[in-house]
Amino acid sequence: MRSPKDFFAPLAVGAPQPPRQIPVRPSRMIHFFDPGNEKMAAKVPDLAKKTDVLLGNLEDAVRADRKEAARAGLVSIAKATDFGRTQLWTRVNSLDSPWVLDDLITLVTEIGDKLDVIMIPKVEGAQDIHYVDRLLAQLEARAGLTEPLLVHAILETASGVANVEEIAGASPRMQGISLGPADLAASRRMKTTRVGGGHPGYLVRTDPVGEDLDEGRTTYQQDLWHYTVARMVDACAMNGILPYYGPFGDIRDVVACEDQFRNAFLLGCVGAWSLHPVQIDIAKKVFSPSPADVAWARRVIAEMGDGTGAVMIDGKMQDDASVKQCRVVVELADELAATDPELAAAYDAATKEIQS
Ligand SMILES: CCC(=O)SCCNC(=O)CCNC(=O)[C@H](O)C(C)(C)COP(=O)(O)OP(=O)(O)OC[C@H]1O[C@@H](n2cnc3c(N)ncnc32)[C@H](O)[C@@H]1OP(=O)(O)O
Ligand SMILES: O=CC(=O)O
Numbered sequence: 001m002r003s004p005k006d007f008f009a010p011l012a013v014g015a016p017q018p019p020r021q022i023p024v025r026p027s028r029m030i031h032f033f034d035p036g037n038e039k040m041a042a043k044v045p046d047l048a049k050k051t052d053v054l055l056g057n058l059e060d061a062v063r064a065d066r067k068e069a070a071r072a073g074l075v076s077i078a079k080a081t082d083f084g085r086t087q088l089w090t091r092v093n094s095l096d097s098p099w100v101l102d103d104l105i106t107l108v109t110e111i112g113d114k115l116d117v118i119m120i121p122k123v124e125g126a127q128d129i130h131y132v133d134r135l136l137a138q139l140e141a142r143a144g145l146t147e148p149l150l151v152h153a154i155l156e157t158a159s160g161v162a163n164v165e166e167i168a169g170a171s172p173r174m175q176g177i178s179l180g181p182a183d184l185a186a187s188r189r190m191k192t193t194r195v196g197g198g199h200p201g202y203l204v205r206t207d208p209v210g211e212d213l214d215e216g217r218t219t220y221q222q223d224l225w226h227y228t229v230a231r232m233v234d235a236c237a238m239n240g241i242l243p244y245y246g247p248f249g250d251i252r253d254v255v256a257c258e259d260q261f262r263n264a265f266l267l268g269c270v271g272a273w274s275l276h277p278v279q280i281d282i283a284k285k286v287f288s289p290s291p292a293d294v295a296w297a298r299r300v301i302a303e304m305g306d307g308t309g310a311v312m313i314d315g316k317m318q319d320d321a322s323v324k325q326c327r328v329v330v331e332l333a334d335e336l337a338a339t340d341p342e343l344a345a346a347y348d349a350a351t352k353e354i355q356s
């Protein structure tokens, strides 16, 4: 165990100072693309204008014989593209794979100054983050980088879930954690064959009304991911890092995708992955607080004055705790509105309407 005093010392001579705070930047959607796929790569400059995060994926979904092409593609794209305010992330191959060492060496050396966050898949415990932490420090020092790279873990193994609190606090570089429902389902030996989302067989049923066990019994589909998302959110919040829902694989089912994203948003996640351009606007809509909620939250804050005591607003009791929730909503809205004039106008219009 490192002592808390050592936590903010660089892990290699010449490496940049580790971060003390995770920068607050919009990351409602982490948009995945395969940098070795020419069609997808051609869309990157346009996608950079409408996404919060673009992620060059080198791991699963990239064929084994295309790994080098994907890595080289990401280097070229990063060098050639002006990403503006959009962050550039990558997902490297897993730590037990034959590709990850070259992924990290190449990317940090060639484009370490363009990358914001490195996503590490299949993290099992703090030891995986410690390994990456030291290696990144060595590579940053050699590349002469002045800003530390941040690390994001995917929660997609049973041991990762069991160790999620120690993973979240394993390094000052930890930026956040995403739920990876597909690999996690396999690791847990769940009997699903989907990428995220629900399952009609996972349900509860109302009690029988009489002797007939089939008659009049409504069933309600349950959320397979509730426990893991909630646990991930707590682990992230207690360590000052950000939680995300991961992939929703049924690209055609934009309705259920929106539901899954909204469940994650309401439970505390700040964003989700988009796998296809059609999911970008879904994430943008869901992970931006609604104008009505922002207007209401602003009103509660205004009427609560110094934030203590209790008041009644439209028949609802408000006190110190509800005003704190309202501040969470308003702070997020203000952060997003600062770079999105359309959203800012929608929030102001809804606020004026509620005041009149
Ligand atoms: C399961 C656990 C995980 O690890 S999830 C993360 C790993 N998976 C991924 O990264 C998948 C990323 N997405 C994809 O590969 C594709 O979107 C898949 C799902 C295969 C669908 O592609 P395709 O059949 O081409 O869809 P389409 O015909 O509707 O595409 C229309 C045009 O859009 C493009 N497109 C597609 N996806 C992306 C993307 N993620 N980023 C940028 N562009 C994308 C297509 O190339 C196609 O382009 P064009 O109109 O033909 O020029
Ligand atoms: O990598 C993501 C997953 O769901 O697996």
Ligand SMILES: [Mg+2]
Binding pocket: 060, 121, 154, 156, 180, 182, 183
């Ligand atoms: Mg995975």
